[in-house]
Amino acid sequence: MYKIENIIIKNSYLxxxxxxxxxxxxxxxxKKLNELLIKNDYDFRYSKKELISKIDIFNLNDRDDILYYxxxxxxxELYFNIITNNSNNKYFYDFIKIIEKRYTSLLNFKLEFKNISNKLVGSGFTFLVIDNNNELNIINLSNNETPYLYGYTPLIAMDLWEHSYYLKYNIDKEKYIDDFLNNLNYEYIIKK
Ligand SMILES: [Fe+2]
Structure with missing residues (x-):
């Protein structure tokens, strides 16, 4: 069975x-993912990321559900790592260097990330990914779709399901996004 990972969230603004x-x-x-995999007699030989590309080993009727969970x-897991605030300056400057190459400035990156996340309709996530051309890109995916499905490597995941902000921010999603972008785990992003 796949085990619980990265459940320790430290220094979060949440x-x-x-x-x-x-x-x-x-x-x-x-739990639901493990149940579905056991039902399909899966032997847990692949990592969770690898499993994305092995989806055709499962019963056709279960594939959508398996991908969903x-x-x-x-x-x-990515989101929990990212919201663990890490104030290490070295990683912060490394992050800025990478961001400036693509988005000119950190401020510009934040504006673009916010702009794109505001376009998401319904539930989902906004990601910063390394795309198939090895470039940074900001994308929205609906519900629980993962960027790995498209061959992208996600560096940042921002949960935009209502449960992620409603308890603390109520309907003030803007403030949630600002707090998210101002408290990233730069060390995790750089090391990824
Ligand atoms: Fe969530």
Whole structure:
């Protein structure tokens, strides 16, 4: 079975109650994923990321559900790592250097990230990814879709399901996005 990972969220701007619900949801996604895989006699030989490209080994009727829960688990694991604030200056400057190459300035990157995330209709995530041309790009994906499905490597995942901001920010999604972008785990992004 796949085990619970990255459940320790340190120094986050999020409140305990929001984190509690996030973890609860994540654990339920993981449980459902494991149940579906066991039902398909899967031997857990691949990592969760690898499993994305092996989806055709499963019963046709279960593939969509497996991808749904697998995406939910992968996206949340990345999100939990990213919202663990890390104030190490070295990684912050490394991050800025990479961002400036593509987005001119950190401010510009934040504006573009916000602009794109505001275009997401319904539930989903906004990601900073390394795309198939090895370039940084900001994309939205609906519900629990994962960038790995398209061969992209996600560096940042921002949860935009209502449960991610409603408890603390109510309908002030803008403030949630600002806090998210101002408290990234730069070390995790750089090392990825
Ligand atoms: Fe979530």
């Amino acid at each position: 409140d305990d109650k929001s984190i509690y619900y996030h973890k609860k949801l994540y654990i339920s996604y993981l 697998l995406g939910a688990v992968l996206n949340h």
